[in-house]
Amino acid sequence: MARPRNFDEDRAVEAAMHAFWTAGYEATSTQDLCAATGLGRSSIYNTFRSKHDLFERALRRYMEIKDASTLAALEGEGTFRERIAGLLRQMIEEECRDGIGCLVVNSGIELAPRDPVVAGLLRRNYERRLETLRAVIEEARLAGEIDAGRDARELAHFVIATISGIRVAARSGAGREALEAVAESALRAL
8 A cells, every 4th residue: 555645746846846947957867856855766756757747747837837927917907018018027027036047948948849748838838828918919909009000919929039038138147237128129119
């Protein structure tokens, strides 16, 4: 008979998420995961089957957190421009504070080209974010906040690319002033 688990699985996933986010998938060893979660190797492998399985769960958790934060910013008060500006400010603050980039962007660069499971997770997440942004942009277009001739889906791709670019630039050492300049240029382009 299997012994009952005496740890919080969600907390372990959250701790693993931070380990992967900080170092990346390849550079995070099983020992690093043990240290981060406080679990032994056998508990990790008995619960999560593999490092990759734990990574998938951590990546999904990260996506849930970030998508909820993005949605809250987009559904907030103010004009479309104010809400997008708030979202970009929030993201720049995170980058300047943490300096570890975005687990989605980092995973897209590190793993997606050779890992079809991760690529699929990232593709589905991208499509969800794209549709959310497209709907918000379409509302702004219909309200006259954006030129009626602009395509909402194209602008949604642009916003996602801007966010990803800012995150990569921050990870590469760009400072707050450079990140804010990119954000301001993107807002003018919208």
